[in-house]
Amino acid sequence: MTTKPKFPAIELKDLKFWYQPGGWQLAIPKLSLSSGQHLFVRGASGSGKTTLLNLLCGITVPNAGEIWLNGMALHQLSASRRDKLRASEIGVVFQQLNLIPYLSVLDNVLLRAAFARAPAAAMQQRARELLTALGLGDNYWQQKASQLSVGQQQRVAIARALLTQPTLLIADEPTSALDADNRDAFMQVLLSEADKSGTTVIFVSHDSQLQRYFHYQLAMTALEQGVVAC
Amino acid sequence: MLIKLARLSLWNRRGTVLLTLLSLTISLVLLLGIDHIRKEARSSFTNTVSGTDLIVGARSGQLNLLLYSVFRIGNATANVSWATYERISRHPQIAWTIPLSLGDSHRGYRVLGTNQGYFEHFRYASSQQLQFAEGVPFAGVYDAVLGAEVAKRLGYVLGQEIVLAHGIGAVSFSEHKDKPFTVVGILAPTGTPVDQTVHVSLEGIEAIHIDWQQGAPMPGRQVSAEQALEMDLTPKAITAFMVGLNSRMATFVVQRQINEFRGEPLTAILPGVALAELWQMLGMVENMLLLITLLVLVAALVGMMTTLLASMRERQREMAILRAVGASPWYLFWLIQLEVLLLTSVAMLSSAVLLLAALWGVQDYLAANYGLFISLSPFSLQSLYWAGGILAAAALLACVPALVAYRRALTDGLSIRL
Numbered sequence: 001m002t003t004k005p006k007f008p009a010i011e012l013k014d015l016k017f018w019y020q021p022g023g024w025q026l027a028i029p030k031l032s033l034s035s036g037q038h039l040f041v042r043g044a045s046g047s048g049k050t051t052l053l054n055l056l057c058g059i060t061v062p063n064a065g066e067i068w069l070n071g072m073a074l075h076q077l078s079a080s081r082r083d084k085l086r087a088s089e090i091g092v093v094f095q096q097l098n099l100i101p102y103l104s105v106l107d108n109v110l111l112r113a114a115f116a117r118a119p120a121a122a123m124q125q126r127a128r129e130l131l132t133a134l135g136l137g138d139n140y141w142q143q144k145a146s147q148l149s150v151g152q153q154q155r156v157a158i159a160r161a162l163l164t165q166p167t168l169l170i171a172d173e174p175t176s177a178l179d180a181d182n183r184d185a186f187m188q189v190l191l192s193e194a195d196k197s198g199t200t201v202i203f204v205s206h207d208s209q210l211q212r213y214f215h216y217q218l219a220m221t222a223l224e225q226g227v228v229a230c
Numbered sequence: 231m232l233i234k235l236a237r238l239s240l241w242n243r244r245g246t247v248l249l250t251l252l253s254l255t256i257s258l259v260l261l262l263g264i265d266h267i268r269k270e271a272r273s274s275f276t277n278t279v280s281g282t283d284l285i286v287g288a289r290s291g292q293l294n295l296l297l298y299s300v301f302r303i304g305n306a307t308a309n310v311s312w313a314t315y316e317r318i319s320r321h322p323q324i325a326w327t328i329p330l331s332l333g334d335s336h337r338g339y340r341v342l343g344t345n346q347g348y349f350e351h352f353r354y355a356s357s358q359q360l361q362f363a364e365g366v367p368f369a370g371v372y373d374a375v376l377g378a379e380v381a382k383r384l385g386y387v388l389g390q391e392i393v394l395a396h397g398i399g400a401v402s403f404s405e406h407k408d409k410p411f412t413v414v415g416i417l418a419p420t421g422t423p424v425d426q427t428v429h430v431s432l433e434g435i436e437a438i439h440i441d442w443q444q445g446a447p448m449p450g451r452q453v454s455a456e457q458a459l460e461m462d463l464t465p466k467a468i469t470a471f472m473v474g475l476n477s478r479m480a481t482f483v484v485q486r487q488i489n490e491f492r493g494e495p496l497t498a499i500l501p502g503v504a505l506a507e508l509w510q511m512l513g514m515v516e517n518m519l520l521l522i523t524l525l526v527l528v529a530a531l532v533g534m535m536t537t538l539l540a541s542m543r544e545r546q547r548e549m550a551i552l553r554a555v556g557a558s559p560w561y562l563f564w565l566i567q568l569e570v571l572l573l574t575s576v577a578m579l580s581s582a583v584l585l586l587a588a589l590w591g592v593q594d595y596l597a598a599n600y601g602l603f604i605s606l607s608p609f610s611l612q613s614l615y616w617a618g619g620i621l622a623a624a625a626l627l628a629c630v631p632a633l634v635a636y637r638r639a640l641t642d643g644l645s646i647r648l
Contacts, residue, residue, distance in 0.1 A: 094554070
């Protein structure tokens with residue numbers, strides 16, 4: 001796949017975020033990942049993972065510092081621009097319940113295309129290819145999302161996250177509902193499909209066993225104290 | 231996509247959605263139906279009499295006079311003597327008069343004693359003359375002309391013999407059995423009290439009472455039907471009479487002259503004015519009814535809002551997923567709004583269909599039992615305003631769950647609270 005060479009996929013500079021001034025704060029002095037570099041973020045619940053995810057997705061903006069996504073200043077864009085950017089440039093995979101239960105598998109994947117304003121025919125084609133590559137053949141496409149197993153649902157979530165070949169894929173404990181076999185299979189397809197799309201994966205989990213799939217690691221506990229990470 | 235999502239999301243929650251739809255539909259049918267029947271009743275009511283310039287009776291209130299002379303409701307306090315009637319009929323400004331003599335009945339239907347002038351001059355609705363469905367006006371003393379409803383309900387045909395009863399109860403113990411009447415004519419339906427009236431000649435009324443005194447048969451004095459024909463059947467008194475003037479301009483002058491008539495205390499009323507006054511009194515009830523149905527609608531809309539608000543909890547996941555794939559908070563706001571508008575539109579459509587079906591079903595019943603003729607077209611330009619208003623109210627109320635969705639989108643972000 002083509003890579004996006006000019007800029008780092010994601011770059012944080014002197015990022016600071018707090019809910020109340022003087023209270024708990026999240027601080028990341030510097031974090032930079034180029035295209036295809038995957039990062040494992042380890043932290044127990046309550047360590048600010050969700051806050052970091054919301055920041056990376058452009059749902060919230062930092063109180064101070066900069067977030068650059070593929071050369072675009074996420075911290076300076078308006079809320080609606082950030083929403084549009086998320087549709088095309090950032091994929092998200094949740095812990096579980098990633099799919100809208102009353103939509104078909106294919107529609108769940110294509111949900112993204114509607115917001116990304118991408119050409120429909122090309123997206124249809126890519127959705128089918130992705131699903132097939134993830135082991136969900138055409139007999140699954142018209143099934144209701146709620147009829148799939150948890151492992152299958154998580155794979156559909158990968159397909160949706162990668163549909164628009166985004167710069168960044170953020171996964172929030174996506175394997176916590178899976179058993180060991182499924183988990184390893186999931187990790188493999190996630191990373192290999194991300195590589196094919198030239199997408200950088202930021203993977204958040206408390207399960208340190210999964211660290212072995214990643215070159216870069218970040219411990220959330222370190223961030224709490226405002227310590228330089230990467 | 232927005233529409234597809236709204237549609238499928240509603241379908242996914244079809245249990246509660248259908249109940250909401252049902253309550254909305256019922257309240258809309260109530261509202262539209264009552265509004266329609268209200269309008270139809272008003273026009274039916276104000277159409278009961280037209281073309282008559284004055285109604286004259288013994289001195290009483292104008293509503294009382296209107297009620298017994300036009301609607302056959304209640305009784306006259308006193309009669310008008312025949313001499314007075316004749317004298318006033320000769321007034322140079324008066325073109326025609328219709329004498330009305332009430333007090334008898336036939337199986338619950340009022341009997342009206344009058345003359346041929348009734349069929350010639352009486353008008354209802356927009357100046358429509360009485361039409362005969364069958365037969366001819368009465369000519370003989372013992373001839374009767376039936377209103378449409380009387381004939382239909384009692385199954386009477388031309389040539390049938392009927393016996394009149396004294397007084398106005400449905401069951402009477404004193405009947406004029408010795409002098410039966412023959413049906414010679416049946417009127418076409420009018421949607422007015424005429425349909426519920428048995429018409430006979432004044433002479434007929436006089437004949438059946440010739441051997442009566444003070445409301446009871448005179449003991450020891452029997453006059454047979456044939457004997458009565460030989461006697462003088464000029465009535466001694468009538469209940470009221472309708473007046474048509476040569477010129478409308480003279481209405482108030484003639485009214486004052488009758489009201490100030492020296493020979494006998496009389497009241498002359500303008501039927502149009504009295505009808506309007508009566509309708510104003512009924513209008514209170516009518517407006518209350520409309521208000522109540524409006525409140526029922528508001529309750530249904532609030533119910534819908536409550537259901538949506540409750541569903542917001544189970545839909546957090548849906549909202550977070552949509553946010554994750556790039557939906558803006560406003561998108562979620564409009565998604566909820568669209569769902570409400572879809573629901574309300576479907577409810578309006580189904581209520582329109584239901585109302586039409588219901589009207590079609592009860593039309594004959596209302597006409598047969600209440601003489602109320604309702605049209606099958608309950609929709610007018612005003613219905614469009616109603617529809618617009620209802621949609622606006624629904625959209626306004628939907629702002630509550632929609633804003634909840636919007637706010638949650640901003641505060642919760644991508645986290646799903648389970």
